[in-house]
Amino acid sequence: MIRNQVTGRHVIRTALPAEAAAVAGLHARARATYYPDGVPQDGTDWLAGWRAEIERPDGHVLCTVQEGRIVAIASFRTARDAPADTVKLFQFHVDPDHWRTGLGAALHAACVEQWLADGKRYASLDVHVDNERAQAFYARQGWVPDPENPPADGDHHLFLRYAVSGE
Known part of the structure; x- marks a missing residue:
């Protein structure tokens, strides 16, 4: 597990349960940028969701801290319906x-x-x-469309895949 990876002026480390509000706030600010009509209000309690995600024993929430403030987050784990050698990146926000x-x-x-x-x-x-900025970022990192999971008509998401070992 990554512990306090110092890179320049920031530290990348595992998020703490006490930081759930800061993580949820960053998540909301980032999501608001790709919804032209505002973030849909579906009743989700993002604070409770992030608190649970941070405390999951089978997952990881990494955060980047700069000058004492969380400025980026990533949440991932093996999804229930995925092969054991595949990790799902659930959230990634700067x-x-x-x-x-x-x-x-x-x-x-x-x-x-x-x-x-x-x-x-x-x-x-x-x-x-609609999140073209994120799509371009993922493409620069080496993510490609998932050939086993093409988007269906009317789907609001694209599915991407990444070869972790560079295969």
Whole structure:
């Protein structure tokens, strides 16, 4: 497990349960950027959701801390319906005030390091079709459309795959 990976002016480490509110706030700010009509209000309690995610024994939530503030987060685990050698990246967000600073690439590299340590061969994710910035970021990191999971008509997400060991 990654513990306090210091890179330049920031630290990448496992998020703590007491940081759930900060993580949920960053998540909300990042999501708001790709919903043209505002983030859908579906009744989800994101604070409770992030608290549970951080405390999951079978998952990881990494955060990037800069000057005492969480500025990027990544949440991943083996999904119930996925092969054991595949990890699912559920959430990956960089605070919009820190886009294009290299924090996302550094956090992604830390995720890959953890996936390799966990013996994962592949990673999967889904990204909102309107989130072109994230799609471009993932493409730069080496993610490709998942050939086993093409989007269905009317689907609001694209499904991507990543070869963890660079296969």
